[in-house]
Amino acid sequence: MRITLSNNNIATSLTGVNFTKALPTTATNGLIVNGASAINGDPGCTGGTLTTSVGASGVSLVGLTVPPRQLGVPGSGECYLDIPIAAFSIDGSGGSLAYSLNAGEVDSDQGTNATGGPQAYTLRPSTRPTWSKSFSANNIHVLGGANRTMTITVTNNDSNVPLSGIAFTDVFPTAGGQGATIEPTGTPAGGTCGGTTLLTQGPAAQVQVSGVSLAPASSCTITVETRARHSAGVYNNTTTNSIPATGFTSDQGLRPSANANSQVQARSPLAVGKSFSPGIVASGQPNTFTVTLTNSGFTPLPITNFTDNPIAAAPNQANMSIANAGDISNSCAGGIETLESGGQGFSVGGFSIPASGNCVITVTYTAITPGADQPSTYTNSIGQGDVQTSIPGIVSQARSATVLVADRLRVLKSATPANAAAGDPVRYTVTVQNYSASVLNNVSVLDVLPNGATFLTGGAFAPTLTPACGTLGLNGAVQGDSSVNFTIPTQPARTGTNTPG
Incomplete structure (x- = not known):
């Protein structure tokens, strides 16, 4: 951009010429200085200081002398302010911009300018990065x-x-x-x-x-x-x-x-895994759970102490226990295993988890139900930071796992289809499991049908029973009843430690 300051007087210089006016800007676009500014023109243009800053919009001139115009000499009496500029846009929007030095905006020792005007610029829209x-x-x-x-x-x-x-x-x-x-x-x-x-x-x-x-x-x-x-x-x-x-x-x-x-x-590199295997166990039978401590770091982690106590959360602490310290094993050498709270929990320590490796702690435990025919789910919770190491800033992961303990009967029920229109038949499958070591005779199951459903007995809808359990007794139930009291003549005993009959 060139600003021309002209002295039309042929006898007297204009001295102390000055102005301050920034390039036009808005909140989103405008003009800024894009290079070194200079004062050019008639050799008599002296004494002035043009102040601009690259990347900014300010323009200021002080102390310029504009020599008189010489008749017949083109360009005499003119001083040029040459300012490299560039347009900017924050959001890519276009528009029109104008820089004006109007009459009266340029001052000198001899007075202000009599003429002036704008220079218009068109800013083309751009796509934002x-x-x-x-x-x-x-x-x-x-x-x-x-x-x-x-x-x-x-x-x-x-x-x-x-x-x-x-x-x-x-x-x-x-x-x-x-x-x-x-x-x-x-x-x-x-x-x-x-x-x-x-x-x-x-x-x-x-x-x-x-x-x-x-x-x-x-x-x-x-x-x-x-x-x-x-x-x-x-x-x-x-x-x-x-x-x-x-x-x-x-x-x-x-x-x-x-x-x-x-x-x-x-x-933290110290991850914790916890699992019961199997997840459903017979009351009073020995089973195992594992705690896996994993080190994702590139240096060994010395474990000073890990206490898991109780192994069954309240109020079931007394229903799950470890018989002796020999029932606790650690795949990593050097550890010390100790019973806590009379076997309701345990602690280990004095070993290291290898770099990019793990230690598996295996515990044999026995769980019982809180009462006869009360299958119960017990939760073992390991809190964040429960596994302690001598290295500052290392915090272990929180983890929990559950196990279902059954002493005798456990009843499951499913429907096919799971969703049915009114009036369509639904077949229910009732599974009765016996986790005890004894055969049970004449097991009674009361099934109250939901949402106004009624019992079907004819043809393809006749109720059936696994042959090894005998002939299903309906106890007088007939088609249209809203509940049925089934009798299973023979309920087999469990076939394995945790395999129900």
Whole structure:
């Protein structure tokens, strides 16, 4: 842009010429200085200071002398302010912009300007860039475990406008008063974007990107190797890593409409697994459960203590027990196994989980029902942090498992089809299981039909019984009844420790 200051007086110079007027800008677009400004023109244009700043809109002139016009000499008495400018748009919207120096807006020792006017510019609409961010391995960073790769992808969606001077800062999320939960490993950044990427480690971990250029209709990536710093005192800390769109800058002013977001998980390496096998057991019979401690880190984890007490949550503590310490085994050598609360729980310690390995603790236990014919489900809960290690910041995972204990009869029921229209027949299958070691005779099962359903007995709907159990007794029930009291002549005993008859 050239601003011409003319002195029409042929005898006297204009001195102290000055003005301050910024280039036009709005909340979303405008004009900015795009290079070094200069004062040119008549050699007599002296003393002036033109102040501009690249990337800003301000324009200021002070102390310029404009020499008198010389008759017959083209360009005499004229001083030119040459200012490189560029249009910018944050959201890609177009519009009209004008820069005006109107009469009276330029001052001098001899007075103000008598004439002036606008220079109009048309800003063509542009398509905004987009960006995204992700981490490898489902965003999970394990303390002391494998490094992950963060990828930031920037796309110039406009088919005509190149982007230059792209810059932004990715500040990693913090938690628990210990600063950033993840950090760059220090390995130099990669990808295809070029420019400069500065990596900061520690509590204020961040990635600063600058100087990236993108041709029209193109994209590029920035890759940074990352690792976990801490998990904020829990097994798994989940936060959102967000790069704000307002922090994205480019020479053209264009920026994405949305933040670049990715979930980040910083996780302790000490995972816990718990299972009962089988999941349904006979009352009073010995069975086993396992606790698996897994180390996802690259260094061994010394376990100082793990206490699982009680092995059956309240109010059933007394209904599940371990007979002696010899019923506790550990696949990892060197541990010490101890009964707790008279066998209602146990503790182990003094062993190490190998790097990228696990230790399986197998426990033989016996469970009983709280009363006759009261099948009951017991829950074993291991709390977060119950597995203790000498390494600070390592927190074990919470885990629970359940087991169903049956002393004699367990009744199951299913319907085919599961959903039926009014008036359509439904076949119910009632399964009666005997977990005791004794054959049971004349087992009675009362079945009250739901929602106004009635009993069918004829033809294909005749009730049947497994042949080994004898002939099913209906006890006088007839078609149309809303309930049936079945009798099973012979209910077989269990065929194995946990296999019902």
